[in-house]
Amino acid sequence: MSPGIIYALVIFLYLVILFFIGLVSSARMKRSAEGFYLGSRSIGPWVTAFSFVAAYFSSVVIIGGGGFGYKYGMATIWVGATNVLVGTLLAWIALGKRTRSLSTALNAITMPDLLGKVYRSPEAKLFSALIIGIFLVIYSVSVLQGMGHSFAILMDLPYIYGLLISGIIIIVYVALGGYLAVVWTGFFQAWIMLFGLLILTVAAIARAGGLNQLFLRLGAIDQGKLLQTPGIWGWPGLLSYAAIVSLGVWGMPQLVSRFYSIKSVRVLKLGTVLATAGATMALLPYFNGAVARLLCPGLSNPDQAIPSLVKTSLSPVSAAIFLTGVVAAGMSTFAAILITAASALVKDLLRDSFGVRLAPEREVTVSRLVAAGIGAIAFLIAIKPPAMILVITGFSWAVIASTTLWPYLFGLYWHRGSRVAAFSSMLAGSITALVWMALKNPFRIHGFIPGIVVSLLVFVMLTLIFPNRHRKRLH
Secondary structure (H helix, E strand, O other): OOHHHHHHHHHHHHHHHHHHHHHHHHHHOOOOHHHHHHHHHOEOHHHHHHHHHHHHOOHHHHHHHHHHHHHHOHHHHHHHHHHHHHHHHHHHHHHHHHHHHHHHHOOOOOHHHHHHHHOOOHHHHHHHHHHHHHHHHHHHHHHHHHHHHHHHHHOOOOHHHHHHHHHHHHHHHHHHHHHHHHHHHHHHHHHHHHHHHHHHHHHHHHHOOOHHHHHHHHHOOHHHHHHOOOOOOOHHHHHHHHHHOOOHHHHOHHHHHHHHHEOOHHHHHHHHHHHHHHHHHHHHHHHHHHHHHHHOOOOOOHHHHHHHHHHHHOOHHHHHHHHHHHHHHHHHHHHHHHHHHHHHHHHHHHHHHOOOOOOHHHHHHHHHHHHHHHHHHHHHHHHOOOOOHHHHHHHHHHHHHHHHHHHHHHHHHOOOOOHHHHHHHHHHHHHHHHHHHHOOOHHHOOOHHHHHHHHHHHHHHHHHHOOOOOOOOOO
8 A cells, every 4th residue: 555545544534533523522512602712611631731732732843843953953852841841830830720710700711801801901901812813823824834844745745735634624623613622632632643753753763773873973963063052053042942932831822721621720730740741742853853854964944854754764654643643733733723813803802892792602603704714814824934833933922922921920920910011011022022023033032032021021110100909819
């Protein structure tokens, strides 16, 4: 049987399973905003934890992280390590319990909704919803890129066909099943991702002649800089990207929503352990990207490193499983983005900010249409993407996190945070990040760093000058 037929059969089986999950979720979903956006806050710890991992470590990490590993070497593994410790473990410990309790007390089902109610600030809700809606669309382009590259190299399909196959299936099951479909497919997809990465890692090490030979041969390239920290990248670049894809998670609404929807605070401890264990897979794409520099030299596009390594290191069946893992990774994140962006645009902007009255079932229908529209826009942009996968990811995450991180975090921990401080912090952080990146990241420091620093300073100073003396502790 030819490799192309094997790939097609495995992918077809996988897509049928996803479509089935979408149908089942649609039947179980309550026809309400909370049912569509949060699964009625009924999700258990296993599904919550592994759907968090799947949404976090998408094709952006598997393909984009491999691209950075190919370009900058083993130093990029530190990015994966901070993903595990800061982006997952500390995030669950610091944010999980308080987010679940506060969002329930305020009956908030989205991040803009939570920020608007915590600070009694319609302008904070409106602005954060706009930023989230716009820049999540940009982020979704990088996710589609990863899937498109994988189909193109492993199945010899035109790049655009890979985009079409991935995008259509995701849009269908999100529109059908809402958040329940997103988390249950994410749970299923996380295991496929982990299994696929483990297969590739073992095969790549064996093909390089074992770990000892691997490091000896890699050390002979570029005067050993591929094995050094910070190596070719330099400390500013390494630390900036480690921060944005780890600390930036704390302000990313498609990930924070997992804390809103978990069924109770009692199961958060188990969820924290499970999510952290699953997150260790983040180390593998960067490692394999560096290995690809040895086994697949001379690639014109670093984002092709992982697909090329798969094609040269795995049997057709194993390669098909890995391709399914990449598609799973991208689909899980793209689905989470669609549901989050749709909630920002429909609930927070259309209904709450602009006062458009929608019956519960009508709101679900409009949300489905908006999710489909967002997917279509992302697909059109991804046909001719503007940059490398992680570059696009860093750009969008920088603006979103610079807007939401500190108002969200202080909303959980500092009851004196004020309306003027929250909105001014959002405005200052997002503008700073955008201007810094427009200037091509001076001193090789990514715009996320100055963005969150300015946002923090503005929030703290304005809260001290104009404190909120009337807000009660809600947790």
